[in-house]
Amino acid sequence: DAKTTQPPSMDCAEGRAANLPCNHSTISGNEYVYWYRQIHSQGPQYIIHGLKNNETNEMASLIITEDRKSSTLILPHATLRDTAVYYCIVRVGGGGADGLTFGKGTHLIIQP
Amino acid sequence: EPEVTQTPSHQVTQMGQEVILRCVPISNHLYFYWYRQILGQKVEFLVSFYNNEISEKSEIFDDQFSVERPDGSNFTLKIRSTKLEDSAMYFCASSRTSGGVFNEQFFGPGTRLTVL
Numbered sequence: 001d002a003k004t005t006q007p008p009s010m011d012c013a014e015g016r017a018a019n020l021p022c023n024h025s026t027i028s029g030n031e032y033v034y035w036y037r038q039i040h041s042q043g044p045q046y047i048i049h050g051l052k053n054n055e056t057n058e059m060a061s062l063i064i065t066e067d068r069k070s071s072t073l074i075l076p077h078a079t080l081r082d083t084a085v086y087y088c089i090v091r092v093g094g095g096g097a098d099g100l101t102f103g104k105g106t107h108l109i110i111q112p
Numbered sequence: 113e114p115e116v117t118q119t120p121s122h123q124v125t126q127m128g129q130e131v132i133l134r135c136v137p138i139s140n141h142l143y144f145y146w147y148r149q150i151l152g153q154k155v156e157f158l159v160s161f162y163n164n165e166i167s168e169k170s171e172i173f174d175d176q177f178s179v180e181r182p183d184g185s186n187f188t189l190k191i192r193s194t195k196l197e198d199s200a201m202y203f204c205a206s207s208r209t210s211g212g213v214f215n216e217q218f219f220g221p222g223t224r225l226t227v228l
Contacts, residue, residue, distance in 0.1 A: 043219030
C-alpha cells in the first residue's frame with residue numbers, strides 16, 4: 001500500500017500557484033519523497049524529488065517539513081496543461097530496480 | 113530527447129490468446145519495468161528487470177506473465193493466456209543506473225490491451 005495521503009482533487013486558477021499537499025507521517029530516514037504526474041492516461045512523468053531540503057527545478061518546487069512528515073509540491077504558475085493526476089511517492093533513495101508504488105494521487109484541475 | 117516507445121498502441125485479443133507487448137527502452141538505460149493501469153484505477157507495478165533477469169515482481173505477476181529482453185533494444189511482456197481482467201493500459205519504463213542516490217523512471221506512452 002502507498003505510504004502517502006493526498007487529497008483526491010484540487011482546483012487552481014490558471015496562472016496561479018498550485019500547492020499540492022502530501023502526508024507521509026511514517027517516512028523512514030532513508031526514504032525520499034518523489035512526485036510524478038499522469039496527464040490523461042499517458043505514462044507517468046517524473047517531476048521532482050527530495051530528502052529533507054527544499055528542492056526546485058524547471059517544473060516545480062518541493063517543500064518538505066522539518067520533521068519530514070509532510071511535503072508540498074508547488075507549481076508556481078499553473079497552466080491548463082498542468083491538469084493531471086499528481087502522485088506523491090516515498091521510497092528508498094536510488095531504489096535500483098524497485099518498482100514505484102502509486103496511490104490514487106491528487107487530480108489537479110486548472111481552471112481557465 | 114530520448115524516450116521510451118511502446119508498440120502497439122492498442123491491442124485487441126480474444127480471451128485465452130497469447131499477447132506480446134513490446135517496448136524499446138532508452139538506449140543507455142539498464143533497468144526496465146512493466147506497470148499496468150486498469151481503467152479508473154491506480155498504476156500498479158508488475159515487474160522489474162536488470163542484467164537479463166527479473167529483479168522484483170509483484171503479486172500480480174503470476175505464471176501467466178513473462179518478460180524478455182530478446183536483443184539489445186527490445187523489452188517484452190508476454191501474457192500467455194489472457195483473461196478479461198487483463199484488460200488494462202500497460203506501461204513500460206526504464207531507468208539509467210543504480211549508481212548514486214536517484215534513479216528516475218521514464219515511462220512510455222502505454223499499450224491499451226482489450227481482452228474480449
